[in-house]
Amino acid sequence: xxxxxxxxxxxxxxxxxxxxxxxxxxxxxxxxxxxxxxxxxxxxxxxxxxxxxxxxxxxxxxxxxxxxxxxxxxxxxxxxxxxxxxxxxxxxxxxxxxxxxxxxxxxxxxxxxxxxxxxxxxxxxxxxxxxxxxxxxxxxxxxxxxxxxxxxxxxxxxxxxxxxxxxxxxxxxxxxxxxxxxxxxxxxxxxxxxxxxxxxxxxxxxxxxxxxxxxxxxxxxxxxxxxxxxxxxxxxxxxxxxxxxxxxxxxxxxxxxxxxxxxxxxxxxxxxxxxxxxxxxxxxxxxxxxxxxxxxxxxxxxxxxxxxxxxxxxxxxxxxxxxxxxxxxxxxxxxxxxxxxxxxxxxxxxxxxxxxxxxxxxxxxxxxxxxxxxxxxxxxxxxxxxxxxxxxx
Amino acid sequence: xxxxxxxxxxxxxxxxxxxxxxxxxxxxxxxxxxxxxxxxxxxxxxxxxxxxxxxxxxxxxxxxxxxxxxxxxxxxxxxxxxxxxxxxxxxxxxxxxxxxxxxxxxxxxxxxxxxxxxxxxxxxxxxxxxxxxxxxxxxxxxxxxxxxxxxxxxxxxxxxxxxxxxxxxxxxxxxxxxxxxxxxxxxxxxxxxxxxxxxxxxxxxxxxxxxxxxxxxxxxxxxxxxxxxxxxxxxxxxxxxxxxxxxxxxxxxxxxxxxxxxxxxxxxxxxxxxxxxxxxxxxxxxxxxxxxxxxxxxxxxxxxxxxxxxxxxxxxxxxxxxxxxxxxxxxxxxxxxxxxxxxxxxxxxxxxxx
Amino acid sequence: xxxxxxxxxxxxxxxxxxxxxxxxxxxxxxxxxxxxxxxxxxxxxxxxxxxxxxxxxxxxxxxxxxxxxxxxxxxxxxxxxxxxxxxxxxxxxxxxxxxxxxxxxxxxxxxxxxxxxxxxxxxxxxxxxxxx
Numbered sequence: 001x002x003x004x005x006x007x008x009x010x011x012x013x014x015x016x017x018x019x020x021x022x023x024x025x026x027x028x029x030x031x032x033x034x035x036x037x038x039x040x041x042x043x044x045x046x047x048x049x050x051x052x053x054x055x056x057x058x059x060x061x062x063x064x065x066x067x068x069x070x071x072x073x074x075x076x077x078x079x080x081x082x083x084x085x086x087x088x089x090x091x092x093x094x095x096x097x098x099x100x101x102x103x104x105x106x107x108x109x110x111x112x113x114x115x116x117x118x119x120x121x122x123x124x125x126x127x128x129x130x131x132x133x134x135x136x137x138x139x140x141x142x143x144x145x146x147x148x149x150x151x152x153x154x155x156x157x158x159x160x161x162x163x164x165x166x167x168x169x170x171x172x173x174x175x176x177x178x179x180x181x182x183x184x185x186x187x188x189x190x191x192x193x194x195x196x197x198x199x200x201x202x203x204x205x206x207x208x209x210x211x212x213x214x215x216x217x218x219x220x221x222x223x224x225x226x227x228x229x230x231x232x233x234x235x236x237x238x239x240x241x242x243x244x245x246x247x248x249x250x251x252x253x254x255x256x257x258x259x260x261x262x263x264x265x266x267x268x269x270x271x272x273x274x275x276x277x278x279x280x281x282x283x284x285x286x287x288x289x290x291x292x293x294x295x296x297x298x299x300x301x302x303x304x305x306x307x308x309x310x311x312x313x314x315x316x317x318x319x320x321x322x323x324x325x326x327x328x329x330x331x332x333x334x335x336x337x338x339x340x341x342x343x344x345x346x347x348x349x350x351x352x353x354x355x356x357x358x359x360x361x362x363x364x365x366x367x368x369x370x371x372x373x374x375x376x377x378x379x380x381x382x383x384x385x386x387x388x389x390x391x392x393x
Numbered sequence: 394x395x396x397x398x399x400x401x402x403x404x405x406x407x408x409x410x411x412x413x414x415x416x417x418x419x420x421x422x423x424x425x426x427x428x429x430x431x432x433x434x435x436x437x438x439x440x441x442x443x444x445x446x447x448x449x450x451x452x453x454x455x456x457x458x459x460x461x462x463x464x465x466x467x468x469x470x471x472x473x474x475x476x477x478x479x480x481x482x483x484x485x486x487x488x489x490x491x492x493x494x495x496x497x498x499x500x501x502x503x504x505x506x507x508x509x510x511x512x513x514x515x516x517x518x519x520x521x522x523x524x525x526x527x528x529x530x531x532x533x534x535x536x537x538x539x540x541x542x543x544x545x546x547x548x549x550x551x552x553x554x555x556x557x558x559x560x561x562x563x564x565x566x567x568x569x570x571x572x573x574x575x576x577x578x579x580x581x582x583x584x585x586x587x588x589x590x591x592x593x594x595x596x597x598x599x600x601x602x603x604x605x606x607x608x609x610x611x612x613x614x615x616x617x618x619x620x621x622x623x624x625x626x627x628x629x630x631x632x633x634x635x636x637x638x639x640x641x642x643x644x645x646x647x648x649x650x651x652x653x654x655x656x657x658x659x660x661x662x663x664x665x666x667x668x669x670x671x672x673x674x675x676x677x678x679x680x681x682x683x684x685x686x687x688x689x690x691x692x693x694x695x696x697x698x699x700x701x702x703x704x705x706x707x708x709x710x711x712x713x714x715x716x717x718x719x720x721x722x723x724x725x726x727x728x729x730x731x732x733x734x735x736x737x738x739x740x741x742x743x744x745x746x747x
Numbered sequence: 748x749x750x751x752x753x754x755x756x757x758x759x760x761x762x763x764x765x766x767x768x769x770x771x772x773x774x775x776x777x778x779x780x781x782x783x784x785x786x787x788x789x790x791x792x793x794x795x796x797x798x799x800x801x802x803x804x805x806x807x808x809x810x811x812x813x814x815x816x817x818x819x820x821x822x823x824x825x826x827x828x829x830x831x832x833x834x835x836x837x838x839x840x841x842x843x844x845x846x847x848x849x850x851x852x853x854x855x856x857x858x859x860x861x862x863x864x865x866x867x868x869x870x871x872x873x874x875x876x877x878x879x
Contacts, residue, residue: 130811139756140777141834143858143870145807145814150822153805158824161803161847205805255824255832256783260802417839446817447838447856451869455761455855483867492869496761496855498794720877728877730841746816 003243003371004278006392008229010241011104013389014111015043016351018221020186021339029063029119030075032220037076037115040222043237047226049113051103052076052083055096056117057343061131063122072115082109089135090148090292091378092116093221093346094247094385100225101245101387111226116347120216128216132342135379137253149213151254151380152293153205159261159295160207163310167207170294171198172316173329174211174336177291180323181333183363188217188339212294214340221347223354240354243279243371244388246272252382263381266303270375273386279371281305284388286328286356286366288349288374292335296377301329303381304373328366331356346376346385357391399621400520400576402527407569407709409467409533410562412460413678414453415665415725418443420737422552428734429547439639441555441666443737444541448556449483454539455496457560460719461535462497464570465562469498472562473531474522475505478514478670479558480588480595481541482507493537504534511586512635513696514538514670515558520576520702522563533564540669545594546743553638555666557725559674570712571681571690574705575622579614586697597697603641606699611635611645614701615693622705626650630688633659633676635695637667651691658683664726670696675722677706682721686710748865758792760870761855765831767793774829797853799827799873804837804845813859825851825873839874850876 017039024032033054041047054068065071069083088095093116100112120128133142136151160169175194181187193211201209228241250265251257257264274281281304289304291297298312306327307315320326332338332352341348353372355361361369375386420443423436430436444453454477462469475494482489490505504525508514515538522534539558544550566572585606588595598606611634619625626632632651634642639662646656659676668675673694680690685708692704738744758764765776768789773782775789782789804823807814814820821837823845837845838856851873858870 126810126812126815129809130813133811137834139752142811143753143760143868144822144834144836144872145810145817145820145859146822146834147807147809147811149809150805150807154803154822154824157805158803158847204809205807208805253777253834255834256777256779257832260824260832417841445839447836447858447872449857449867451867452854452856487866492761495757496869498762724877728841 001279001283003283003390006228006241009105010228011101011225012228012231013223013240013354014047014226014231015040015224016222016354018186018348018351019219021188021217021219021341023121024218025121029059029065029117030071032119032218033072033115033117034076036220036222037113040113040224044224044232046232047111047224049078049111049224050081050109051112052078052081053096053099053112053114054083054085054117055092055114055343055347056085057087057089057092057135058118058120058131061134062128063119087343088383089378090290090342090345091376091383091385092343093348094374094376094387095346095383097223097346097350097387098245098247098385101242104225104227110230111224113222113224114347115220115222116341116344117220118342118344119218120342121218141253148379149205149208152213152295153208155260155299155380156207156212156293156295159298162261165313168195168198169313170212170298170316171195173291173294173297174198176316176321177330177334177336180331180364181337184332184338187333187337188215189337208293214292214335217339217341219339219341219344219348221344221351223347223350238358239392240357240389242387243390244273244276246276247383247385248272249383250381252379254380261299263299263303265384266300266375266377266381269384269386270304273373273388277388283371284327284373285369286331286372288331288353288372289329290335290345290375290377291330292340297329299381300375323364323366331361331364331366346374349374349376350387350389353389357389398577398617400523400578402523404527404529405566405572406523406527406563407566407572408561408706409564409568409570410461410465411559411570411678411681412457412464412719413559413675413722413725414457414460415442415557415675416444416448416453417728417730418445418732418740419729420732420734424734425552437552439663441553442557443732443740444556446740450477450479450481450539450541451483451489451492453556453558454489454493454537454560457537457539457558458493458497458535461560461562463719464715466715466718467533470502472499472503472533472535474525474534475499475503476508476518476521476535477537477539478508478510478518479540480511480514480669481543510700511696511698512669512672513694513700513702515674516694516702519561519563520578523573523576526563533562535560535562538670538674540671542667542669543588543594548594550595550597553662553667555668557665557668557675558671559678561674569709570715571706571708574707575618576702576704577614577618578700578702579610579617580700583699585699606697607637607641607695608645610699610701611693611695612649614703615649615691618703618705626655628689629655629691631658631680631684632656632691633673633680634693635673636660636662636676639663661726679722681708681712682716682723684708684712686712749861750866753866753868763795763797763853763871765793765795767791774831776827776831776833795827795829798876799825799851801845801847801849801851802826802832803847821845823873836872837874838872841875843875852876
């Protein structure tokens with residue numbers, strides 16, 4: 001199979017910008033968003049966004065702020081444009097890019113700015129955990145005192161049990177993520193870890209230990225999208241297009257799935273994307289998946305078709321997921337080491353994919369990266385947004 | 394006509410179903426002594442049941458009621474009263490009984506109310522249920538005595554104030570596991586133990602809780618119900634008295650002429666503590682768990698303030714079969730996890746966390 | 748203060764009342780009115796036995812607001828004997844470790860309270876089945 005040929009109505013990347021992930025005690029949500037917007041707009045200074053889609057999950061709970069579309073449009077000097085916030089829990093970023101893609105494809109707008117923003121340090125303690133829990137089924141999961149960490153822990157325990165995998169089966173995902181983050185200046189944890197650190201990590205929610213769970217932090221990322229026909233040809237970067245975009249859903253609650261270890265929405269989302277791009281899974285050069293928890297990396301790899309059911313963890317044991325491996329993942333550290341920015345994740349991932357395809361990933365560069373796939377998850381695969389990006393080659 | 398004071402309904406009433414509930418945590422009395430008396434000394438014998446963090450009179454009543462319903466084998470929609478007696482209702486205003494009624498499926502065609510008379514609130518509800526069923530107003534009425542008993546840290550009460558209780562579904566005698574021959578209530582204004590509104594812990598008159606209170610009321614009630622029915626202690630296979638501690642029921646039994654053997658099966662205080670409104674009633678469940686058909690039982694509760702309710706019951710042929718339809722009281726007692734005083738303090742909300 | 752969002756679920760929460768599909772007999776919990784199996788209308792009430800086994804579980808030590816005073820607590824996905832999975836806390840665990848497959852039974856317990864003055868919220872939890 002061959003990738004669909006570039007065409008004039010392709011949705012292409014005009015500019016990207018991201019802040020380092022971390023704790024911005026002295027910067028507000030709108031200021032943080034603006035930083036990434038300013039950087040992204042430098043990629044195409046003459047292209048004024050006609051629409052703004054803000055990807056965010058937690059602002060209403062943690063910053064007492066809804067209505068982010070208007071807030072950020074106004075603050076970024078874009079007063080008057082179409083602006084709206086898009087929320088699909090951890091998949092918000094991918095969902096916003098998807099909406100931008102649809103808007104551009106429809107011809108209704110000519111340029112869309114997608115901003116992923118998460119400001120989690122405006123509250124501390126149990127309120128943060130309850131904010132995260134709002135992404136679960138409130139009446140039937142949240143009321144039992146669960147959080148995403150709890151859900152991941154139950155999936156991980158079941159996974160290790162069903163597949164008879166060793167306790168440290170998933171360690172490779174964390175080790176890989178931390179290795180890649182060392183050379184990413186935007187990453188929150190730029191320190192490599194080994195198996196020993198993994199084994200000694202404190203337990204968060206058995207069997208999820210500190211290295212199986214991504215640290216939640218602040219961050220903003222912006223991506224300016226337009227159609228190829230509207231892009232000026234004097235860009236210093238290779239042109240990157242969105243070759244496929246898909247968003248699918250499963251059940252919100254894990255317990256409503258006949259087989260919780262089967263991420264059906266993720267499988268469908270990848271299949272839809274591959275069909276749209278006209279390629280097979282083997283043509284994906286690298287995969288920015290949503291490793292908010294190490295178990296999600298394993299289940300996402302399996303759902304996408306990179307590994308058989310129950311074998312995803314082995315890709316992390318034999319080097320396949322490393323930068324030089326068969327299917328590199330978390331090439332800048334992933335959620336695990338770059339940091340988990342909640343609803344902004346999909347936008348961070350997209351920019352990381354773009355940098356790889358532009359050949360600008362420096363020490364994190366995946367060799368010969370032509371086609372990259374990003375995928376973010378809302379909850380434990382309840383919403384799945386998958387995008388395939390390609391360079392013109 | 395029955396003798397003046399005796400309570401006897403027009404229609405014969407019996408216990409159609411019964412169920413106990415005792416939480417799994419146990420605090421040995423020696424732990425209380427270790428903290429408040431002598432860190433190195435040997436503590437008193439016995440232990441008390443303590444409710445878990447997610448338990449209260451509502452949840453405990455629901456489980457006891459479910460056990461009673463399992464043994465009754467009737468449809469919950471035919472219940473016309475759900476009455477819960479307790480000193481530990483979770484809400485000051487908002488009935489425990491409506492939650493219980495909803496949980497067992499007795500709503501909406503039912504009466505529901507909470508009862509308060511210190512440690513006899515549950516038997517008070519039983520007596521009312523006899524009237525409700527015995528008058529023909531209702532076929533079934535559920536009466537529950539349940540407590541997560543309060544005792545001020547360091548107070549004598551703290552050694553025994555336990556958690557547990559029982560539910561009794563009263564109905565037509567023909568369907569019963571035990572018939573209720575007659576009952577009697579003896580009441581005076583005696584302030585031996587009380588808790589003022591909005592106070593957390595009760596206060597008591599120390600030795601005043603003995604002679605003029607517990608002993609007088611139980612003795613008067615027991616003597617009256619026996620003399621009025623021409624019965625004497627040897628006519629009973631079992632007797633159950635309210636159990637604030639081990640000594641009081643032993644002493645009152647002896648003075649009334651009952652043997653240690655007659656009271657032993659219903660004596661749970663050394664293993665689960667004084668479960669206040671649940672105390673005498675949960676003792677009755679333990680007796681029903683072992684009694685043979687045709688055996689007579691004397692039950693006398695005591696509630697501070699003060700009063701005693703006395704009942705004479707006779708087990709029926711239906712008891713041995715139907716009692717196996719729910720967990721027996723001994724299973725609950727045997728299911729135990731010992732806790733230390735710190736855990737107890739946490740479970741009982743005695744740790745200040747805000 | 749929140750009242751109605753809990754009150755309207757009383758029947759489900761107190762006694763595991765779900766639904767059964769009149770077309771394919773599929774048992775549904777939580778109730779969802781449309782059978783996920785055959786797609787037909789499924790509104791017949793069905794009270795589950797409350798018996799089941801542990802599908803998976805974990806311990807929560809960093810609790811969301813409203814649950815802080817219960818830590819550490821155990822949360823599980825329980826497979827009900829009638830089929831559905833349900834998320835619920837485990838309680839009264841005792842000394843025996845929980846395992847995948849441990850038989851459990853439903854009990855009605857306090858889930859949390861709506862602050863110091865708000866309502867007490869009761870609902871299903873599961874405990875290890877009595878070996879009676």
